[in-house]
Amino acid sequence: MQNQVIIEAPNNLGLKQLRDIEPGVRKLPAWLKRHGLYEVLKPQKIVQVKPPPYRMHLDEASGVLNADAVIEYSKDLANTISTALDADSFPWVIGGDCSILIGCALALRSRGNFGLIYLDGHHDFVLPQQSQTKAVAGMALALVTGNGPNKLVNVNSLKPYFNEYDVFAIGNRCLEPDYVQLITDSDINYYDLDALRAEGIQNIAKQFLNTATHLDGFWIHLDVDVLDNALMPCVDSPQPGGLSYPELVSVFKILLLSPKVKGVNVTILDPDLDRNGLYTKGLIADFFMQIS
Numbered sequence: 001m002q003n004q005v006i007i008e009a010p011n012n013l014g015l016k017q018l019r020d021i022e023p024g025v026r027k028l029p030a031w032l033k034r035h036g037l038y039e040v041l042k043p044q045k046i047v048q049v050k051p052p053p054y055r056m057h058l059d060e061a062s063g064v065l066n067a068d069a070v071i072e073y074s075k076d077l078a079n080t081i082s083t084a085l086d087a088d089s090f091p092w093v094i095g096g097d098c099s100i101l102i103g104c105a106l107a108l109r110s111r112g113n114f115g116l117i118y119l120d121g122h123h124d125f126v127l128p129q130q131s132q133t134k135a136v137a138g139m140a141l142a143l144v145t146g147n148g149p150n151k152l153v154n155v156n157s158l159k160p161y162f163n164e165y166d167v168f169a170i171g172n173r174c175l176e177p178d179y180v181q182l183i184t185d186s187d188i189n190y191y192d193l194d195a196l197r198a199e200g201i202q203n204i205a206k207q208f209l210n211t212a213t214h215l216d217g218f219w220i221h222l223d224v225d226v227l228d229n230a231l232m233p234c235v236d237s238p239q240p241g242g243l244s245y246p247e248l249v250s251v252f253k254i255l256l257l258s259p260k261v262k263g264v265n266v267t268i269l270d271p272d273l274d275r276n277g278l279y280t281k282g283l284i285a286d287f288f289m290q291i292s
Contacts, residue, residue: 014099077103
């Protein structure tokens, strides 16, 4: 993790507006900076990829909200990440919503074959016809593994950005049978929260690294809603339960020691839901400071 770079990706186009204001995740980079994260990471460089204005335009061709805007933003983000990787830097991509994963995936796929460890309280392996919101964030894992509308899954003719069997999706705790079946029918290595704890969270991390030996590297997606809701309720789709900070730290300490790790994206914390910064301060102190 030498030469760390923070890439700010304050994009909220992947979320549907559920309240009377647009999703506040676009404020996350500035919010984390205000509360000291950048002092913890000590990046050599900070770059921002500015998103277009928020809207809720349903693209009729794909059935996805803001599809064209997400694609264009993903290309811009991919170029910035590629520049960082070309310089042998380690990018921390600070979102934003989970749609930023597409830009991360494009940058990696243009360089070779990479794996993905997907730490999320939802598995996000949903197609537009199954989505209630039609928003990219809830489809992110499906899209980056080549499942969904061609315009989103085959940007720059790079489909799939990650092969399903090179992905570990861990931490889901939305356990409705129909929802779970969507991912269990795939070739993704899937561990919900109960299975993760039964197998041993550190064992799962080591299994992932063992499967990544044939790859050019791997990426880590961290949606903070993978954390226990008591620790991190400031998210768009809160639900009971989740990982403790020691559990999350233990996974990252294993993954970040690998020479194959190429970067991390962090998503979904909404500053509008954490007015006094209490939960944000906890994230920085109990997670980021522990892995730095």
